[in-house]
């Protein structure tokens with residue numbers, strides 16, 4: 130009976146006239162996907178073979194891989210109410226204590242959280258936070274000036290960018306002042322990097338629970354109780370922390386908890402604070418909150434227990450992505466001097482104020498070429514594939530296809546970003562910022578996802594990217610080094626990233 134029902138599931142796409150690569154019994158295509166070195170390349174290769182909509186199976190769950198932009202526009206925008214959640218592991222679906230963050234939440238809870246968190250990234254709030262970001266950029270420039278005393282010394286800028294974005298997140302989200310540029314063994318930096326290297330054992334359990342959903346609860350309990358046991362042991366006998374370490378995400382969450390507790394106690398100095406933590410604390414409550422489908426009844430507050438996971442997700446989502454975008458930008462600038470010239474020329478046309486980050490932030494937003502440049506960097510080097518899946522929450526019909534509740538939609542972002550019909554007439558393999566002056570299909574550019582559930586931190590990330598490049602290019606010219614291409618070898622984990630960005634920085638000398 131099991132074999133018969135399982136095989137019936139595998140007829141899902143056949144019944145719908147959708148093709149796809151051959152599957153394995155029980156695993157579907159899951160094993161091929163997790164063992165693939167590059168998920169994004171694999172998806173693009175299959176798109177070449179099976180077309181703009183094809184089918185895969187995660188275990189027995191159907192997954193549509195799509196690069197048809199009209200289909201995706203229905204899913205992400207027009208029929209969003211039927212596709213409001215993303216695919217997350219079965220273990221992560223299990224709720225223990227209401228500590229759910231925006232990335233994982235769905236339905237009314239997601240809508241309530243998003244409603245509260247959206248305004249924390251408004252232009253006015255970002256402007257207030259710009260001096261915090263600027264302080265971190267200055268710290269990075271100071272570090273560079275100590276490293277470039279030897280003329281034309283090679284620097285791995287990616288390392289400096291990682292420290293920069295972690296400093297920014299610590300100041301803006303945690304509200305703590307760190308100095309990652311000089312304190313390279315800072316535990317926040319080390320633990321955040323560890324969160325991205327998901328532990329092999331955890332990954333195995335996660336995959337098992339995706340293949341056999343009924344195992345999700347017991348596996349979750351095993352993971353949860355071992356983590357809890359480790360934590361309690363360290364709490365009881367601190368000396369043991371030399372031998373047993375707390376799981377990195379729990380370590381980070383516990384540090385946020387300490388900051389929140391401290392702030393809750395000393396409410397007097399919170400009025401001047403403008404960081405994300407304070408904005409969210411102001412919008413949180415310890416009272417019971419009811420989530421209903423009716424928007425008018427749902428409270429517009431965060432539950433107190435949702436505060437810590439949300440700060441944690443900002444840290445994880447904002448650190449590696451933003452530093453990687455800076456790394457790609459630097460690679461392009463080093464290898465395309467004529468584009469760097471144009472950018473420097475645009476930056477130098479403006480009168481930047483030494484100690485007025487807020488005014489500079491406003492001016493940064495009107496630099497058109499910088500905006501086109503970053504759009505093109507993110508078109509050619511999108512860095513997340515898995516984050517932007519959608520799950521079908523109610524049976525739906527999209528462009529004539531009947532999609533069953535529970536199915537997954539996975540966009541093939543590389544096929545979209547490199548599609549000549551969407552990005553022509555110039556060759557999409559060429560770096561041409563001006564191509565963004567032409568109005569394109571609403572789904573043609575999706576490095577931050579699209580629709581109501583796109584990246585909530587997009588404006589924050591763009592502020593950081595623009596402010597950093599403006600400051601850097603006012604002082605230095607970026608030159609390639611012998612190892613630029615070697616370091617650019619990309620690898621794909623959660624984020625698609627280069628190994629290193631080796632460049633040389635030449636100090637710009639101003640003529641008086």
Ligand code: HEM
Pocket residue numbers: 215231232233243442443444446447448450451454512513516517518575576577578579580582583584585586587589590
């Ligand atoms: C260049 C930098 C960044 C890139 C490329 C990026 C990319 C993405 C993508 C592709 C998604 C999924 C969107 C979708 O499903 O449609 C996402 C979601 C998200 N990002 Fe970002 N991100 C960046 C920076 C940030 C920053 C700085 C923060 C926070 C400070 C952040 C917080 C989030 C959160 C919380 C979500 C989940 C939103 C939701 O489900 O409602 N991201 N991001």
